[in-house]
Amino acid sequence: MKQTGILELAVLGLLKERSMHGYELRKQLSAKLGPLWHVSWGSLYPALRRLARQGAVDKVAENGPSRGPGRNKTVYRITAVGEELFDGLLREPGAVPDPELFALKVAFFRYLQPEMRVAMLERRRIYLQDKLAQFKSNLRDYRERIDSYALTLQDHGMAVVEDDIEWIDELISREKSLGAAAVADKSSSTSPTKL
Amino acid sequence: MKQTGILELAVLGLLKERSMHGYELRKQLSAKLGPLWHVSWGSLYPALRRLARQGAVDKVAENGPSRGPGRNKTVYRITAVGEELFDGLLREPGAVPDPELFALKVAFFRYLQPEMRVAMLERRRIYLQDKLAQFKSNLRDYRERIDSYALTLQDHGMAVVEDDIEWIDELISREKSLGAAAVADKSSSTSPTKL
DNA sequence: TTCGTCATGTAATGGGTTACATGATTAC
């Protein structure tokens, strides 16, 4: 049972935009997701190999000018299989608890229909609210038995979760107002959003 | 080369307060650190076994009333070796980048001298500020090439880091005012804080 | 009596980190 496939999703998402070397892939990960993402070679290349084995990416040898023997550059290109795998990973609803995975999916939101976006955001919201409740009940039960350092830790943890919820709410309302605008715009002949 | 030893640190820190079963240990982890910590049995018991092998904890069979054959409860108790290991792990300065490890160390701040606390906080502060700078330079370079979802992701990421810095600043100034109060209080004969 | 929770572990599997190893190209 494979877990998240988080690196796979990230790689496929980037390769959807354009084919790249492994090396560039790593830089782009930071560019899209911020400096949070430090993918090591020891995890990136094996991941690419796994994807190639599944037929989700092609390895294309890059024949530069005088590139005879020695190290070849390899460009990775997503295949039809890979596109489907990406879609499956992106839609798969298990994202909620893992913040990295959730962030990654948000980064690729444009590949989801608006309703799916809202659904995902609302699932995440519920999860966070539940976590908040756990914090509160936890504090109810243990406040007297923990020292001020553990307490400030939990307070700060709660504040972070609250901020996260606010952010989610913003994203939800932005989606809804976009949706409303699209509905109001009846002049367009085809559906307002592409797959 | 063992990495962080984060679970070890957590376990030893809790066992410093009192001896416990593995089962209770897991609950206490959530109590101290908030619902962030989900330690699975498959990681907790092996960690305890590792600690026992090193001589850092003793396994004490609990002889309850009618507890003859069948499953025995085992109480884990920290040893002198364990106390030293804890101290080493807590003081070891490599904590900075890993948020979980840093949070854990804050939870055990009372076991550090105030100067050490401030030093750790300041190191963390520098790290976070650097991360913030990375976010900014990242956005300078890529803002035009990423879509609004990736952008809001990064903005939110930055806001979280900024909040973290504010929190660290609060902790630092609290430490400093405590230190000043201790210095002003010259009536006590021995040193104001214990090891 | 049966359900929930207390309680302790093992086994398989997967995959991430670190360090190692190599070599080309570009800028100074």
Added chain:
DNA sequence: GTAATCATGTAACCCATTACATGACGAA
């Protein structure tokens, strides 16, 4: 010419997750 960065991988080690397996105890 030499340092930095581009570029691609492998190997060993560690350990976390998941699922499995077992059983006692208290309450309903």
